[in-house]
Amino acid sequence: MPHPTKPAWNCHNDACPVCTAPERDEMTLLRCAILTLLEHGRWMAADEIPLAEILSAGGDYLSGLAVGDDDTPVPAVEHWAWLDAELRLAVARAAGLDAVSTLDPRIDSVLATAARRSWRRQMDLLDLAAKQFTERHTRPRAA
Numbered sequence: 773m774p775h776p777t778k779p780a781w782n783c784h785n786d787a788c789p790v791c792t793a794p795e796r797d798e799m800t801l802l803r804c805a806i807l808t809l810l811e812h813g814r815w816m817a818a819d820e821i822p823l824a825e826i827l828s829a830g831g832d833y834l835s836g837l838a839v840g841d842d843d844t845p846v847p848a849v850e851h852w853a854w855l856d857a858e859l860r861l862a863v864a865r866a867a868g869l870d871a872v873s874t875l876d877p878r879i880d881s882v883l884a885t886a887a888r889r890s891w892r893r894q895m896d897l898l899d900l901a902a903k904q905f906t907e908r909h910t911r912p913r914a915a
């Protein structure tokens with residue numbers, strides 16, 4: 773688990789559930805990055821960009837997106853592999869896999885199956901992944 777040294781990130785988007793959550797911490801940048809990728813992924817799916825492509829090179833994608841925009845989360849390069857793995861886990865979970873770890877060996881086949889669905893189904897899947905990810909990371913931890 774990466775531990776960025778920067779203070780809690782804020783993308784300055786009032787609608788961002790991660791950055792406006794009461795429990796912002798050093799992981800906020802990375803969560804915001806994953807949410808941003810899931811949201812962009814919906815539109816990429818609508819453009820019929822293959823799911824495997826949407827779920828890879830997220831750090832590179834965000835870096836390009838962030839040019840001239842300080843409010844786009846850009847994780848450090850050493851976190852990019854982690855970012856991709858978490859993104860794949862979030863989508864595999866949305867597809868119904870009960871994985872708790874990015875190392876779950878079933879993730880690949882679940883994503884391969886999802887990739888064969890229509891772009892509409894993929895869009896729904898990314899939508900669901902964003903919703904689940906938000907719920908998992910913005911709900912105050914149970915006391």
Ligand SMILES: [Zn+2]
Binds near residue numbers: 784789790
């Ligand atoms: Zn944010």
